[in-house]
Amino acid sequence: MNMDLALPALAALAHPTRLEAFRLLVRHEPEGLSTGKLVEASGLSQSTFSTHLAVLAKAGLVRSEKDGRQIIQRAHIDTLRDLMLFLAKDCCQGRAELCEPLLAELACC
Amino acid sequence: MNMDLALPALAALAHPTRLEAFRLLVRHEPEGLSTGKLVEASGLSQSTFSTHLAVLAKAGLVRSEKDGRQIIQRAHIDTLRDLMLFLAKDCCQGRAELCEPLLAELACC
DNA sequence: CTGGTCCATCGGATATTCCCGATAGAATTT
């Protein structure tokens, strides 16, 4: 992960519709959800949501897979993990104490 | 952290100038950097960068403190940590196995 | 108090994002 990958990922998540959709997909791992279900959940028009989905896909946050007539969307957790590591790495670099609280709270897993 | 706090933080970081500035400030914790030094590093005009800095501040990612004629900017790591926890929480919720790789790599701290 | 430095904000031009309806392609159903 570097700036060129992190920026599209951040921009993709920096929109209420896309952030909500991505979180919904994360919660539906690993089965995923069809595009239609996502459109329905968004409350937006089909075309508008399709554009949002393309932004998430281009950022590597969502992967799609054909299933007959539908397309199943799935969150690509690796990209999220890489993004978080990218953001956290600056802290760790010189000053581990900055990341300790983060690590402690993530211990919920 | 919730959507209303996460969205401005994500949007603030989703710009090359702001992301670079924030990362620079993180690396300069806990002393911080003056606004002037940040402007210089950005290569943009003073007014333009000032606007970017205001976006970071409004998102809670940067705190400022007067020091004579200058203003010292500092990264507010708590907000970054909360943002990352907000994004990670969805994974942890039902499926801890999704977060394990993230936790493992963060063990660098 | 005068001049200089540091920074935020305003005004305005350009570029980008966001939304929708309409259209079109791909796949199943009848």
Added chain:
DNA sequence: AAATTCTATCGGGAATATCCGATGGACCAG
């Protein structure tokens, strides 16, 4: 083959973001 379902893309209008120079307030030095 025809009709239906599912999704991506196009065209265009409205809103927002981004950039800069200019202006002004706060602060310090002389």
